[in-house]
Amino acid sequence: MESVARTRANPKASSSLGSRMKLFWNDRTLLLMCLPAIAFFLVMSYLPMPGLYLAFVNFNYTDGMFRSPFVGFDNFQFLIHSGTLWKLTFNTVAYNLAFILFGNALQILIAVLLNELRTKWFKKLTQSLLFLPYFISFVLVGLIAYNILSYDYGLLNSLLKTMGMDPIQTYSNPKIWPYIIVVTYLWQSTGYGSIVYFAAIMGLDSEILEAAEIDGANALQRIRYIVLPWLKPTFIILLLFSLGGILRGNFGLIYNLVGANNSVLFNSTDIIETYVFRTLVNNFNFPLGSAVSLYQSIFGFIIVVSANWFMRKVSPDNTLF
Template sequence: MRTMTEPQSRALQREKRKPLAAAWLTATKHKYLYVLLLPGLLWYFIFRYLPMYGVMIAFKDYNFSKGIWGSPWVGLKHFEFLLHNQDFYAIVRNTLVINLYELIFAFPVPVILALLLNEMKNLLFKRAVQTVVYFPHFLSWVVFGGIIIQLLSPNEGLINNILRSLGMEPVFFMSKSEYFRPIVVISSILKESGWGAIIYLAALSSIDTEQYEAATIDGANRWQKLVYVTLPGIRNTILIMLILKVGYLLDVGFEQIYILYNPSVYDVGDVLSTYIYRIGLQSAQFSITAAIGLFQSVIGFFLIWGTNRLAKKYSEVSLW
């Protein structure tokens, strides 16, 4: 076997150090950008990665006085409890149905709104509209939900006052199961569609204007420009946002549901986040809520993975 000479060994070591030297040179060159990145990385580490340590209580019979390590292991006991609990299936169904409604009816609204804003030529009017549709995003669900409840109030609500003026009986919207899910979806659209449109407006601004000029020369009207230039230009952004949205099919915002629902609509409005609140904080069954959280995370991962595979197979866009 041929042995390596000392000069050859030093040359090999230098070759191995080259990528490290290049990485260090890049980090030194852009050191201020890395400093700006550091708070975001710290936030993710502290609030996203460190809490993963507590996932183990899903496999333990957690006792607050004994702590995480002192609590006894119970294996899959809590997962078996969930799988044999009929209430859990109803809650998962409610979560999926509400999210599917939002995926079907709420997801396209920011896209449509961005397209409409992009077509506005009067900049002053466009900015005024943008301000109006962005503003609800900055209100908390406590405030915005209170406005929705007040609008739908059977005694003083604007909607029921209009119904009375038309000779109709007032409707108790917030206490009827058939109205709760539409109210959740519509309130989500009113609050978040304007803010969501920002992403698509940014994508629209990156479309080359020469494509519109070429389409005009070819005799395309505004609708044809929309179909053949604008929508293909933001298709990748729409697909990425759709993949991310599918990953949250088992996650409905706690604040919105908690503010809007009441015991009379639990059969259609009780979702995983509110169930976790009642079981975990009010009943102090932390192990069961940890099991639910782990269940959500695993299912969410597979949803994103599957959607990403489909997107990668049928288009050139994917998360990885």
């Protein structure tokens, strides 16, 4: 610890090549331990990264990625051209924020409550059940949703009708779709996501909890003053991670729930990915895809770097990098 502080305090010492090499040498085992992961990310992620250049060329197979004619920002134009870029960006961000906030809240709630329960079989069973939706592919989720929500044949409406109520026109009512999409998301990912929090709670020294209990703290107090603060760093890491992808929409979920044609709903359901998909359907175009991806990356990058900078000021232990 002290040595870190010293080198930090004395930039001259670390700037000379010899001493820097020496520092690396001191850390050699730790560096070696990181090496497989570094190699992995270099090969899997950094090696293809120059491919983003594709966003700036008129791609043809004879010249390949890097010799195809450079066209500047031409491939980005269709995004601006459509005039809907702002709305799409807004929708995408809004959905992701809802996913992040409600998702994490529910995940924490489930994890914390699970920790309080004492019936072993119940915990095992429910946790397994919570996991199930994560394994059902989006295509099936879309089919199931239609069979529940459809006007003439849906389970929901036949239930309403037997109870003497009026059927609901789900698929022509854009207002309710944000709820449907968020609820489906929660249904699918809560069990999976709560595992992280559950594991974090497991790392909490059980002695502390027991001591609190003996001191007369009730469950609510224990949760409020011990468990939740303990989960804060995990939440922040998860948050920072999700922020990086704030402009990457959940295509599989929304496309399969809404479909490619129901423009009645698009105002409240369209995200960047579904829009791009409709644009490119039957017109395969790799550079346009790269252009959109680059836009999403830069947007996410700016958000994350600012969030990380902010975190460094507020709670320096919980930064990503």
